Amino acid sequence: MDGPTRAPLDQIESNAHHVLEYRLDIDSEYQGWILIFTTLTCAWLFCLPCYCAGMSSPGARRMAAWISQRLPYFYTFMTLFNALLMYLVIQWLPNWTFTQYLGVLAKSAGWTFGHVLKWATSLAMIIAFGVVVAFKERIALMLGLDHKQLFNCKAKDCLNCWSTARFRPIELLIWKVEDLASSDLFHANHVFVEAYMGYNETMRTRVHNNAGSDCILKESMQLNFDEDDEDEKLFLFVQNQKVMGAQELARVEVSSASVKDLLKDSEKLRGPQQVMQWDANYFPKSFPLIPRGQIWISAVPVEDEYQGYAELTGC
Numbered sequence: 001m002d003g004p005t006r007a008p009l010d011q012i013e014s015n016a017h018h019v020l021e022y023r024l025d026i027d028s029e030y031q032g033w034i035l036i037f038t039t040l041t042c043a044w045l046f047c048l049p050c051y052c053a054g055m056s057s058p059g060a061r062r063m064a065a066w067i068s069q070r071l072p073y074f075y076t077f078m079t080l081f082n083a084l085l086m087y088l089v090i091q092w093l094p095n096w097t098f099t100q101y102l103g104v105l106a107k108s109a110g111w112t113f114g115h116v117l118k119w120a121t122s123l124a125m126i127i128a129f130g131v132v133v134a135f136k137e138r139i140a141l142m143l144g145l146d147h148k149q150l151f152n153c154k155a156k157d158c159l160n161c162w163s164t165a166r167f168r169p170i171e172l173l174i175w176k177v178e179d180l181a182s183s184d185l186f187h188a189n190h191v192f193v194e195a196y197m198g199y200n201e202t203m204r205t206r207v208h209n210n211a212g213s214d215c216i217l218k219e220s221m222q223l224n225f226d227e228d229d230e231d232e233k234l235f236l237f238v239q240n241q242k243v244m245g246a247q248e249l250a251r252v253e254v255s256s257a258s259v260k261d262l263l264k265d266s267e268k269l270r271g272p273q274q275v276m277q278w279d280a281n282y283f284p285k286s287f288p289l290i291p292r293g294q295i296w297i298s299a300v301p302v303e304d305e306y307q308g309y310a311e312l313t314g315c
Contacts, residue, residue: 023094031093035101038089042082049074167199167224169302170263172234173276174205174220175283179293180213180249183240189249190241191215193295197223197234207241213293218278222302225259232256236297238289250289254297258287262299269298276300 024031044051049071052064067074090096116123132139174193183189191211195203205219226232234254239246262285269282276282276298283296 019088020091022092024092025094028095031095034089035093035096038086039105042086045078045082046075048078164224166226166228168227169222170225170259171220171222171300171302172203173283173298173300174217174236175278175296175298176214176216176218177238177250177289177293177295178214180215180238180289181292182213183242183247183249188212189215191217191249192239192241192246193217193219194237194239195221195223195234196237198226198229198232200224225299227256227260230256234259236287236295238293238295250291250293250295252287252289252295254287259299262297263301266298266300 024034026034049064049067052060052067055061055064086101087098090098090101172195177191177193180189180191188210189212190207190209192207193205200223203221203223205217205221208215208217223234233256236252236254237248238250240249265285266276266282269276269284283298286294286296289295
């Protein structure tokens, strides 16, 4: 019985011996890069639950949820796996030993911590820049600048020689607003609407005095609309005129896709007569206002008699 039983064990021992005795025949510089890459891979494996949780794949999210319920077992297994992986990689590199690797790792960590104060200012600036870029929309909203176009220029303007041919004139129709909050307990709202969109200047309706919480506006304004710019948004602010300045009652943010839908719907609703009327048949959709209220708007294309000239002025 010892002979047949011993043969598989000898084979396993022989294979393990071959694996441990294997050496990579490459330059010392490349061995260092392999060691750095393996170290970063091991560090990344410890962050695997967080990485999977941030992925859009449902399978990855389910795996992250499953791992999060068994974190002690996961980190125990991953520690053993990473230790084995590092041991094998170091064993295969002829110019490195495990003791030498630990010494270099400790020396690098000491050098990093020793210079962290020198890098503190630069690191703080880099982190602050990353936070500003990542949360620029929320920061602009907090500062009240989310609807402002600070620079009437984008990168694509340089590529098409600042041609304005891409802009399409449209007419924004504002029918009514309802269920507005009251700005003053003793006075009715004096309602008007402000519109911001892309490079357009600020547009306003007239002030409807003593309108209260509901106001029939029946006003229109013309804007230039870049239908190829998915980031362009229409901001509408329902304001209350006061003795000094104005107070915001509500707002709505209309995406570029929604504006294009309004243009398509208006083409169908106007019919062959090309006429829009101020009633519910021509304004079937309302937009919810923040914090409360509803606004009924539509948009129709405008035939610009200078459109041909604008196309000739491009590059």
